[in-house]
Amino acid sequence: MRVPRVATAHTSHQTDFMTETETIAYDVVVLGAGPVGENVADRTRAAGLSTAIVESERVGGECSYWACMPSKALLRPVVARAEARRVPGLGQAVRGPLDAAAVLARRDEYASHWHDDGQVVWVESIGADLYRGHGRLTGERSVTVTAADGKVTALTARHAVAVCTGTRARLPELPGLADVRPWTSREATSAQEVPGRLLVVGGGVVAAEMATVFQALGSRVTVLVRGAGLLPRMEPFAGELVAEALTEAGADIRTGTSVTSVSRDNGTVVAVTGTGDRLEADEILFATGRAPRTDDIGLETVGLQPGSWLTVDDTLRVDGTDWLYACGDVNHRALLTHQGKYQARIAGDVIGARAAGRALPQPGAWGTYAATADHHAVPQVVFTDPEAAAVGLSLAEAERAGHRVRAVDVHLSSVAGAQLYGDGYRGRARMVVDLDEGILRGVTFVGPGVGELLHSATVAVAGRVPVDRLWHAVPSFPTISEVWLRLLEAYRG
Ligand SMILES: Cc1cc2nc3c(=O)[nH]c(=O)nc-3n(C[C@H](O)[C@H](O)[C@H](O)COP(=O)(O)OP(=O)(O)OC[C@H]3O[C@@H](n4cnc5c(N)ncnc54)[C@H](O)[C@@H]3O)c2cc1C
Numbered sequence: 001m002r003v004p005r006v007a008t009a010h011t012s013h014q015t016d017f018m019t020e021t022e023t024i025a026y027d028v029v030v031l032g033a034g035p036v037g038e039n040v041a042d043r044t045r046a047a048g049l050s051t052a053i054v055e056s057e058r059v060g061g062e063c064s065y066w067a068c069m070p071s072k073a074l075l076r077p078v079v080a081r082a083e084a085r086r087v088p089g090l091g092q093a094v095r096g097p098l099d100a101a102a103v104l105a106r107r108d109e110y111a112s113h114w115h116d117d118g119q120v121v122w123v124e125s126i127g128a129d130l131y132r133g134h135g136r137l138t139g140e141r142s143v144t145v146t147a148a149d150g151k152v153t154a155l156t157a158r159h160a161v162a163v164c165t166g167t168r169a170r171l172p173e174l175p176g177l178a179d180v181r182p183w184t185s186r187e188a189t190s191a192q193e194v195p196g197r198l199l200v201v202g203g204g205v206v207a208a209e210m211a212t213v214f215q216a217l218g219s220r221v222t223v224l225v226r227g228a229g230l231l232p233r234m235e236p237f238a239g240e241l242v243a244e245a246l247t248e249a250g251a252d253i254r255t256g257t258s259v260t261s262v263s264r265d266n267g268t269v270v271a272v273t274g275t276g277d278r279l280e281a282d283e284i285l286f287a288t289g290r291a292p293r294t295d296d297i298g299l300e301t302v303g304l305q306p307g308s309w310l311t312v313d314d315t316l317r318v319d320g321t322d323w324l325y326a327c328g329d330v331n332h333r334a335l336l337t338h339q340g341k342y343q344a345r346i347a348g349d350v351i352g353a354r355a356a357g358r359a360l361p362q363p364g365a366w367g368t369y370a371a372t373a374d375h376h377a378v379p380q381v382v383f384t385d386p387e388a389a390a391v392g393l394s395l396a397e398a399e400r401a402g403h404r405v406r407a408v409d410v411h412l413s414s415v416a417g418a419q420l421y422g423d424g425y426r427g428r429a430r431m432v433v434d435l436d437e438g439i440l441r442g443v444t445f446v447g448p449g450v451g452e453l454l455h456s457a458t459v460a461v462a463g464r465v466p467v468d469r470l471w472h473a474v475p476s477f478p479t480i481s482e483v484w485l486r487l488l489e490a491y492r493g
Helices: 035-046 061-066 068-085 100-110 117-125 185-189 205-217 236-248 337-355 395-400 416-421 451-462 480-492
Strands: 023-031 051-055 129-132 134-139 142-146 152-163 167-169 197-201 220-224 252-254 259-265 268-273 278-281 283-286 290-292 324-326 379-382 387-392 405-411 428-434 439-447
Touching: 023 035, 023 134, 023 142, 035 051, 035 061, 035 117, 035 152, 035 337, 061 068, 061 185, 068 100, 068 185, 068 205, 117 129, 152 337, 185 205, 185 283, 197 205, 197 268, 197 278, 205 220, 205 236, 205 379, 220 278, 236 252, 236 387, 236 428, 236 439, 268 283, 324 337, 379 451, 387 451, 395 405, 395 428, 395 439, 405 480, 416 480, 428 480, 439 451, 451 480
Parallel strands: 023 051, 023 152, 051 129, 152 324, 197 220, 197 283, 220 252
Antiparallel strands: 134 142, 142 152, 167 290, 259 268, 268 278, 379 387, 387 439, 405 428, 428 439
């Protein structure tokens, strides 16, 4: 555990730093130094508040070592090769297999070889104090940190405790599953070898991305999807196009299939499905959702349920408290790094304003003190080949929410920029127009290279830009952005 830096002008630690049981007082204590906790600390320090940040594993969190960064480092060569193969004159040059060892080595670089030194330096640079160990609430505004050597440090927070402890992979309750040593997203993103045969259980983003990676690196991948298709939270055509491409790449995708038992015999994984099929593989990845890391953080000491998602208002304050905040994955609003960091910026500013006695704008008012985008404008890119990128509501979600909407669809193959991008370009776009308000409720793009398009849609949805005004945002020729023009033309009819 790191002993806090000596108090400076901005801090007011009430301690002699020498005893183990002394309580150290800060303005703010942040539990969890993932991307979200780091950003809360950054904003509270910018507001002049002394801040302690507690981390039990690695500063940088899941995103840096077992999620966003390693997964995207693995996907980039896969997608780049696929795209190059579709460009006549270039395709021949990239016919061969990927160099799996080089791909994994590049991934290691992007996971910082699972060392967090660089991020520790960053925490120091913002003037926050890092405590290494397991943090637990022990009552209102109180936290203890238990270090690996058993040493316990008590912290108190004058203004706020922010819980940013993230999530872990959720595994189904299957008898004997632990003995099988299944992969979760952690083992998949940090794998040092490519299995010959890989079973992927799940149909969400992690399943689709990891199936894409390992199929391209040489595994024979079988994806077992309980539901009707991949990417169920997006427009149906997103999952259909990604599944089509994965199938063409050689993966076996079985929908409507759940695993009823799993075992490992002489190193081989055997999974039996609900339909009675018996599948063998070298590894099995369960990409079956996430669970909040709140089971052992002392929630019971403040009247909350251990293991629960933490429900917050738009200032990220936990319902029923005036000092406890929860940001990022742990509040279950949007399990994405960029959205958690957005919440963190807001929470940090709110904590700063409340500590200074400044009034916040009324709830619901437009401003930077309320995470309103969580409700209507969350962007997400799935980095498969083709990419799937969506913001806001799907058609089904908009209808369920009671909006009077119309979906406008176009094929991206009608766009010159997409045709130039690669031969046989396949992709689709949909905008969901609110007919009463004349704005966009949601936009989805599926196709190679569309991830970078998404922010244009996010600006339109978050900014509630009237559809008529979008006519005056003229996309450049010949870029894939001209899909906007096709969508507007199709809408006008
Ligand atoms: C395979 C995969 C790929 C992903 N790809 C993307 C992507 O491309 N883009 C994207 O936006 N999102 C992606 N995500 C989601 C993203 O990883 C999360 O949304 C993000 O990491 C959440 O950040 P967080 O800070 O809330 O939690 P985490 O990153 O989980 O960090 C929480 C931190 O808290 C620490 N902690 C937990 N309990 C305690 C405790 N009691 N005491 C002290 N410390 C504690 C943990 O050790 C951890 O460091 C991906 C997720 C997965 C699984």
